[in-house]
Amino acid sequence: MTETALTAWSSARGATLGTAALCPVARYGPDERDLLMADAGIVRNAAKIDATIGNAAALLAISAEHDSFAAYLASAFNTR
Numbered sequence: 001m002t003e004t005a006l007t008a009w010s011s012a013r014g015a016t017l018g019t020a021a022l023c024p025v026a027r028y029g030p031d032e033r034d035l036l037m038a039d040a041g042i043v044r045n046a047a048k049i050d051a052t053i054g055n056a057a058a059l060l061a062i063s064a065e066h067d068s069f070a071a072y073l074a075s076a077f078n079t080r
Contacts, residue, residue: 019063026056 028036033053037044059069066072 019060019069022056022060025053026060028053 033046033049036042036049037046062072063069066075
């Protein structure tokens, strides 16, 4: 796993993120997932890792479709 990928994963575990920080996580494949499963420094639960990667990809897709995730939320809850 590259240093960038490790940094992105660390960021994903932290505070509020912009969509740019999610891009590397959303593109994680089997190799990065396997490395995360071997990392004793995190909770190594395959379902949680898969969900984090999938959620990052979904958030990016929604953000692209609605120009931002905030715009999506505003439209979903009619709060603009």
